[in-house]
Amino acid sequence: LEVIASVEPRIAEATKQELADQRASLKLIASENYASPATLMTMGTWFSDKYAEGTVGHRFYAGCQNVDTVESIAAEHARELFGAEYAYVQPHSGIDANLTAYWAILAHRVEGPWLEKMAVKNMNELSEADWETLRAELGNQRLLGMSLDAGGHLTHGFRPNISGKMFHQNQYGTDPETGLLDYDALRAKAKEFQPLIIVAGYSAYPRRVNFAKMREIADEVGATLMVDMAHFAGLVAGKVFQGEENPVPYAHVVTSTSHKSLRGPRGGFILATEEYAPSVDRGCPMVLGGPLSHVMAAKAVAFAEAKQESFQTYAQQVADNAKSLAEGFLKRGAKLVTGGTDNHLVLLDVTSFGLTGRQAESALLDSGVVTNRNSVPADPNGAWYTSGIRLGTPALTTRGFGADEFDRVAELIVDVLSKTTPGTTKAGGPSKASYAIADGVADNTKAAAAEL
Numbered sequence: 422l423e424v425i426a427s428v429e430p431r432i433a434e435a436t437k438q439e440l441a442d443q444r445a446s447l448k449l450i451a452s453e454n455y456a457s458p459a460t461l462m463t464m465g466t467w468f469s470d471k472y473a474e475g476t477v478g479h480r481f482y483a484g485c486q487n488v489d490t491v492e493s494i495a496a497e498h499a500r501e502l503f504g505a506e507y508a509y510v511q512p513h514s515g516i517d518a519n520l521t522a523y524w525a526i527l528a529h530r531v532e533g534p535w536l537e538k539m540a541v542k543n544m545n546e547l548s549e550a551d552w553e554t555l556r557a558e559l560g561n562q563r564l565l566g567m568s569l570d571a572g573g574h575l576t577h578g579f580r581p582n583i584s585g586k587m588f589h590q591n592q593y594g595t596d597p598e599t600g601l602l603d604y605d606a607l608r609a610k611a612k613e614f615q616p617l618i619i620v621a622g623y624s625a626y627p628r629r630v631n632f633a634k635m636r637e638i639a640d641e642v643g644a645t646l647m648v649d650m651a652h653f654a655g656l657v658a659g660k661v662f663q664g665e666e667n668p669v670p671y672a673h674v675v676t677s678t679s680h681k682s683l684r685g686p687r688g689g690f691i692l693a694t695e696e697y698a699p700s701v702d703r704g705c706p707m708v709l710g711g712p713l714s715h716v717m718a719a720k721a722v723a724f725a726e727a728k729q730e731s732f733q734t735y736a737q738q739v740a741d742n743a744k745s746l747a748e749g750f751l752k753r754g755a756k757l758v759t760g761g762t763d764n765h766l767v768l769l770d771v772t773s774f775g776l777t778g779r780q781a782e783s784a785l786l787d788s789g790v791v792t793n794r795n796s797v798p799a800d801p802n803g804a805w806y807t808s809g810i811r812l813g814t815p816a817l818t819t820r821g822f823g824a825d826e827f828d829r830v831a832e833l834i835v836d837v838l839s840k841t842t843p844g845t846t847k848a849g850g851p852s853k854a855s856y857a858i859a860d861g862v863a864d865n866t867k868a869a870a871a872e873l
């Protein structure tokens with residue numbers, strides 16, 4: 422920090438403050454974690470300075486021998502960790518991984534057959550008219566993903582996202598009664614919509630998914646099954662999700678982030694079958710530019726950590742802790758979407774406290790509990806104010822929290838929310854944003870959180 426301070430002291434100060442804030446609060450954001458010192462330190466090296474567009478052994482720049490070593494090791498660890506045929510570790514983030522995977526699938530399913538039909542080996546041989554037809558073919562494709570309010574991600578075909586613009590999109594939701602995925606309804610929708618790609622995976626669905634069933638449905642309609650395991654990659658790596666709950670043996674393409682439950686550096690990666698590997702391997706130049714070599718190195722370190730037996734213990738504890746948190750809420754009368762959890766996250770419906778998600782999120786933040794507001798299925802308050810709070814256990818489990826600590830976390834949260842009241846707008850109506858916490862509650866909660 423002294424080195425940074427000698428150049429820009431405000432950045433050194435903000436960095437110090439970030440550490441202090443993260444230490445003083447309860448980090449319950451389901452997509453966050455604490456990477457190990459080895460992973461963090463690997464990101465701050467000279468690999469940051471190196472350009473290496475292309476792929477291992479086939480670069481558009483000279484002098485990439487050490488990047489080749491790093492990328493090969495990271496990909497090897499990823500293949501071994503997840504039992505995948507092929508791994509691509511260049512995507513800078515989860516969104517990059519998804520965009521790369523979409524184009525790779527389009528290249529494999531649409532562009533390849535089109536080139537064959539036109540009897541040409543590569544795009545340069547296409548006439549302008551052929552190009553027009555190919556563009557139309559690509560733009561005609563259909564994507565079926567999980568809706569945002571059921572727990573899907575923006576990149577799964579949400580209209581304002583590029584995935585909702587580059588495809589004709591349709592979305593599947595959850596059963597309105599149970600909040601659970603309804604595979605029969607999904608099958609019926611897939612049969613009617615005939616998608617090229619079915620996306621499985623989620624950001625805010627507190628249950629496990631049966632990927633064998635997902636693959637069955639994809640096969641029935643001739644779709645490629647892409648699974649975005651960004652949130653639960655740590656539970657797959659840690660062998661908590663096995664058999665039909667492990668997407669790798671069932672999906673054609675799996676995308677992920679490395680920084681959530683997997684506890685690595687901020688980044689993305691893709692796993693694929695041999696069949697899809699050549700298309701994914703063209704991520705650069707198809708979608709990506711120069712890879713972040715320092716982050717690929719840190720991915721290798723984090724994957725190596727996740728191969729250790731201690732990571733399996735950690736992943737199981739993440740799931741056990743989520744159960745304890747859910748039970749802590751339920752026994753205190755709170756309402757959970759789907760009535761519980763069997764992964765790393767809990768979705769608390771805060772309407773029974775008379776609050777919006779925005780008010781609950783703010784009141785908890787004032788009390789040293791960091792969460793994020795989240796839509797619940799068919800949310801009456803929309804995506805901005807929302808009616809839910811999403812809570813995840815990966816970060817605090819890294820800090821060593823067990824079931825008892827998570828029961829206490831539930832107690833603290835219920836206490837804050839039941840002592841928070843919604844405010845009023847200037848016109849005197851009910852506000853969806855302002856709120857008041859009973860005197861002393863925020864400070865007492867902060868003190869209790871610091872003791873944990």
Ligand code: PLP
Pocket residue numbers: 452513514515516517519574576622623624649650651652678688689
């Ligand atoms: N996919 C899922 C399921 C996610 O939850 C997220 C992030 O929240 C992403 C992709 C995007 O990851 P990133 O923020 O690294 O782009």
